[in-house]
Amino acid sequence: MEIRNLGASGLKISAIAYGNWLTHGSQVEEEAATACVRQALDEGITTFDTADVYANTKAESVLGKALQGERREGLEIFTKVYWPTGPGKHNDHGLSRKHIMESIDGSLGRLGTDYVDLYQAHRYDYETPLEETMEAFADVVRAGKALYIGVSEWRAEEIRAAHALARELHVPLVSNQPQYNMLWRVIETEVVPACEELGVGQIVWSPIAQGVLTGKYKPGEQPPAGSRATDDKGGANMIKRWMDDDVLERVQRLVPIAEEAGLGMAELAVAWVLQNDNVSAAIIGASRPEQVTQNVKAAGVKLDPATLKAIDEVLDPVVERDPAKTQSPARRDF
Numbered sequence: 001m002e003i004r005n006l007g008a009s010g011l012k013i014s015a016i017a018y019g020n021w022l023t024h025g026s027q028v029e030e031e032a033a034t035a036c037v038r039q040a041l042d043e044g045i046t047t048f049d050t051a052d053v054y055a056n057t058k059a060e061s062v063l064g065k066a067l068q069g070e071r072r073e074g075l076e077i078f079t080k081v082y083w084p085t086g087p088g089k090h091n092d093h094g095l096s097r098k099h100i101m102e103s104i105d106g107s108l109g110r111l112g113t114d115y116v117d118l119y120q121a122h123r124y125d126y127e128t129p130l131e132e133t134m135e136a137f138a139d140v141v142r143a144g145k146a147l148y149i150g151v152s153e154w155r156a157e158e159i160r161a162a163h164a165l166a167r168e169l170h171v172p173l174v175s176n177q178p179q180y181n182m183l184w185r186v187i188e189t190e191v192v193p194a195c196e197e198l199g200v201g202q203i204v205w206s207p208i209a210q211g212v213l214t215g216k217y218k219p220g221e222q223p224p225a226g227s228r229a230t231d232d233k234g235g236a237n238m239i240k241r242w243m244d245d246d247v248l249e250r251v252q253r254l255v256p257i258a259e260e261a262g263l264g265m266a267e268l269a270v271a272w273v274l275q276n277d278n279v280s281a282a283i284i285g286a287s288r289p290e291q292v293t294q295n296v297k298a299a300g301v302k303l304d305p306a307t308l309k310a311i312d313e314v315l316d317p318v319v320e321r322d323p324a325k326t327q328s329p330a331r332r333d334f
Helices: 030-042 054-066 097-111 130-142 156-169 191-198 209-214 235-242 245-252 255-261 265-274 289-296 305-318
Strands: 003-005 012-014 016-019 047-049 076-081 116-121 146-151 173-176 201-204 279-284
Touching: 003 279, 012 016, 012 279, 016 030, 016 289, 030 054, 030 289, 054 097, 076 097, 097 116, 097 130, 116 130, 116 173, 130 146, 130 156, 146 156, 156 173, 156 191, 191 201, 209 235, 209 245, 209 265, 245 305, 255 265, 255 305, 265 279, 265 289, 279 289
Parallel strands: 016 047, 016 279, 047 076, 076 116, 116 146, 146 173, 173 201, 201 279
Antiparallel strands: 003 012
């Protein structure tokens, strides 16, 4: 397993991180989820990412149980706060001091740990002063409940403002967790340059575009039974943006490129995001242990310039690059 620093910090993490969004506590039974976590550990993954909102807190509990007995110092456990949890009342979401302080204690209890290595703001909160949010995060760090702080899906100007406050408060804001893959490159023009300047690393989610970049979805054909595109618990809604015949046809044209590189399609997709110097880790998810093994093969792979150029030539017409697509919702919208 390749090990990288998280941004410019001293925290070292596995280049492939294991995440349990849309799986643990919902799509995947606990026994299968535990098997995937155990396989991740066997493959050298030490970094595990979750959030309190995943399966309305159940995902954290499943991960905590799956990691029981592991040496805590040998793991990097990440979680997040922002989205509604519990009954979803007016203070059950957002980045207010009240919600952050209550949420970190809930997350630690479910994960079965005294601290998380990284505590992330899952979205930007337009209804809470940024100063209040950052002061609360600073107090979480000073209380020893989190070692580092990060954000997820924040725009470049929001990251800059938060980083300035973090420096004033003497707490390490070290990461951003955006969606990033061959088809979704909205961070490249603004977020990545800002983060490179600030020493903030990317922990990217959806490197295989919810499974589209595996090539298993064929143009003009119904999605395979049991696939993400047929899931009515959230998966189908997330993947539908790419279920277009033009996109799917172009993805099929990546197959010979992957074969030429000696990689499977999923490995090619994960390896592609790891070529970006600002990417510290790519988060993979799995419903079966063998999927973990397949994706881990991307660690340490170096794609040559000809391969990267060939990918761009195939996908360019369907790539989303608009930085305005990074947008946090207002809390009143949910």
